[in-house]
Amino acid sequence: MSAAAAATARAPLGLPRLLAGIRADGGAVSYEEHLRRHGGLPLDRDTLVELVARSGLTGRGGAAFPTATKLRAVRDDRRRPVVVVNGAEGEQISGKDTALLVYAPHLVIDGAVLAARAVDARRVIVATASGTAASTVVRGLAERRDNGVSFHRAVVPDRFVSGEETALVQFLNGGPCLPTTTPPRPFERGVGGAPTLVQNVETLAHLALLARHGADWFREVGTSDEPGSALVTLSGAIRRPGVYEITIGLTLAELLEEAGGATAELQAFLVGGFFGSWVRAEHARSARLSDAGLAPLGAMLGARAIVALPAAACGIAETARVARYLAGESAGQCGPCVHGLDAIAHDLDRLLRPRDRIDEPLLRRRLGVIPGRGACKHPDGAVRLVASALEVFDVELARHLRGQRCSGVGRPNLPVGRKRP
Numbered sequence: 001m002s003a004a005a006a007a008t009a010r011a012p013l014g015l016p017r018l019l020a021g022i023r024a025d026g027g028a029v030s031y032e033e034h035l036r037r038h039g040g041l042p043l044d045r046d047t048l049v050e051l052v053a054r055s056g057l058t059g060r061g062g063a064a065f066p067t068a069t070k071l072r073a074v075r076d077d078r079r080r081p082v083v084v085v086n087g088a089e090g091e092q093i094s095g096k097d098t099a100l101l102v103y104a105p106h107l108v109i110d111g112a113v114l115a116a117r118a119v120d121a122r123r124v125i126v127a128t129a130s131g132t133a134a135s136t137v138v139r140g141l142a143e144r145r146d147n148g149v150s151f152h153r154a155v156v157p158d159r160f161v162s163g164e165e166t167a168l169v170q171f172l173n174g175g176p177c178l179p180t181t182t183p184p185r186p187f188e189r190g191v192g193g194a195p196t197l198v199q200n201v202e203t204l205a206h207l208a209l210l211a212r213h214g215a216d217w218f219r220e221v222g223t224s225d226e227p228g229s230a231l232v233t234l235s236g237a238i239r240r241p242g243v244y245e246i247t248i249g250l251t252l253a254e255l256l257e258e259a260g261g262a263t264a265e266l267q268a269f270l271v272g273g274f275f276g277s278w279v280r281a282e283h284a285r286s287a288r289l290s291d292a293g294l295a296p297l298g299a300m301l302g303a304r305a306i307v308a309l310p311a312a313a314c315g316i317a318e319t320a321r322v323a324r325y326l327a328g329e330s331a332g333q334c335g336p337c338v339h340g341l342d343a344i345a346h347d348l349d350r351l352l353r354p355r356d357r358i359d360e361p362l363l364r365r366r367l368g369v370i371p372g373r374g375a376c377k378h379p380d381g382a383v384r385l386v387a388s389a390l391e392v393f394d395v396e397l398a399r400h401l402r403g404q405r406c407s408g409v410g411r412p413n414l415p416v417g418r419k420r421p
Helices: 031-038 045-055 067-075 096-103 105-119 132-142 165-172 201-213 252-258 291-297 315-328 335-351 360-369 378-392 394-401
Strands: 006-008 082-087 123-128 150-155 196-200 229-236 242-247 266-271 277-280 305-310
Touching (some): 031 201, 045 067, 067 105, 105 123, 123 132, 201 229, 252 305, 277 378, 360 378, 378 394
Parallel strands (some): 123 150, 229 305
């Protein structure tokens, strides 16, 4: 979705953080404005990794990997490393990273400079899809005369898998932008064979503020196990869809209230993006937006993209479209992805045709044997989405299995295909 709307959900103790100072006219914050609000960039590289460790900052790209662990792995290698700013954001229903690049590019650049200093890198590559985000980064870099490192820009293909770190590294090495089998991981051998730190845009923006304000400040919001704030992209049947900054642990009901509420009766929420899970509306509203809070519902924050699905839509039809899209995004390097996802998508396609019949037990067996067998996590994420749909939309599933016509009305709610021109 477009990241044109950036808002801040109410929360205690110092929000907004990342979105503080966003201009009302929708323009990018200039370097001069950025310095007035945040001050200069701290230069103490020797203590930065330990500061990040105390803060509990984790990656905001979906995997929630401890940021300090990544920094240490690259720092401790004797070879000269490379830092990659991952702004690909191929997730169709996410706009949070684009929002930061478009509205607050200097927070991201600050974070990249700090990360480079912490691991003793001299080269930073900013990888984005084409469009407004890429041009904003170029203008932001032009405003800064001396970052202490050499910045380079890369425009990546606008595909769902482009943001996966091995896909990004392979593309930067001149290959296709597709995930590769691992090991080695990028921190072991990445761009040009060098140890490579790949960090998500939002993670780096947090780093820029953390270095200025300290670990205790960072932990003033969030939970003890999942500290800090986070950006969430909210879309679907919502009055004010957009990118919201929340304290981790806020309830979904509180976020919905800040977004103006729903525009229609809701039946479910897709939580965590296309690799996430469907959750019934009555269960999701009271859920805490943290991995621990969502775990009892079989969900996680993931890409931090949430879609509100109206009751008039067909969740099976929505999922079938996404499953077919994800099957088409396969890297083509393992059977579970190439054949397994295509078979699942084919079953769902047939399920939507009243005259066709499918072998439901076979579909469920496929969903059970694919996870953990792929060369990357792509098949696992797609299976998670489909499996949750069969449980949450059980009534609609029964209609389709009986050969009845879909009860869904209106145009599709979940976008698939290319994200930006």
